[in-house]
Amino acid sequence: MSSDRIVSLVPSVTDALDRFGVADRVVGVTTYCTHGAPDAAVRVGGTKNPDVQRIIALRPDLVVTNTEENRPEDIQRLRDAGLTVEETYPRTVADAAKMTRRLGELVDATAVAADLADAVDAAIEAARAAAPSTRVMALTLVWRKPWMGLGPGTYASDLLWTCGFGNVLSGYEADYPRLEAGLAFGADVALLPSEPYAFEDKDLDPVRELAGDVATRFVDGELLTWHGPRTADGLRTFSALAVELAAELPG
Incomplete structure (x- = not known):
């Protein structure tokens, strides 16, 4: 899957995308994304109060959200706008490894993501x-x-x-x-x-x-x-x- 324009509404996901080597494709992040966000990325607000219209205007191929971090109404508005939204929600450390692999597939970084997920499994x-x-x-x-x-x-x-x-x-x-x-x-x-x-x-x-x-x-x-x-x-x-x-x- 090709995701040339990515918006991350989850600080840990922004960090992950940087470790995947795809930070240059991240066009929007939250104000709480303190690790891995490129300088050129637009700050679209907080995790609980993102500027949905601003996100839509960025024309992202993929928006990554989290069930706990982001409000369901904001996630639904993004979907209603026709955007591709990935909703993450790992509840266990094993889930975190699975989520890492899934994100890697979504952004064409399967090898790097697999290595990171394997490190989680080993840990x-x-x-x-x-x-x-x-x-x-x-x-x-x-x-x-x-x-x-x-x-x-x-x-x-x-x-x-x-x-x-x-x-x-x-x-x-x-x-x-x-x-x-x-x-x-x-x-x-x-x-x-x-x-x-x-x-x-x-x-x-x-x-x-x-x-x-x-x-x-x-x-x-x-x-x-x-x-x-x-x-x-x-x-x-x-x-x-x-x-x-x-x-x-x-x-």
Whole structure:
């Protein structure tokens, strides 16, 4: 399939397209596409509020979207305009490998994409093999004011599970449940990502007010949530962290 003009409404996809070697074909990106976007690409707004008419005016052969990142009404408007829209939604690290291969097919970069996907598959197997026998129970926070955590059924939760973490919010139905202070989470560690909310030292005391006297670790949010070429690095990073934390657990 020939896609000479591509619009990416997903930061991790923009990063992937650059790694595929096709960034020169990307004509439109969001304001949050901080890696791999060519200087000439038009910024078409945020992931939640893209300028649909501006995207249409770019006459793209392919628009890549994400079910979680982008609003369904915006995706439908793009389709109604006659554009070819690829809607991604990996929920597991295995899905990320499949998505990488699929994107490669769409932009004539099958060989490079296959290599990147193979690296993800290999990292999955390595992480599973290295996972500690006792899971490290993690409370992974994603937002403050209101407090929100990483629920089950999400890509990031699956990545952590693959590496040997347990999710203390696995009983929630929501992907990103709102949390209240004083709940008995039973976590061994609170993971504090750099995005979507950028946790810093100033947040440590409020985190302990929320979750009690629990160990904390600042982690790279991109390695945790950006599915695609960063998945393999994410698996290696969080696998090493799980092994490190497991060694510190009592007993």
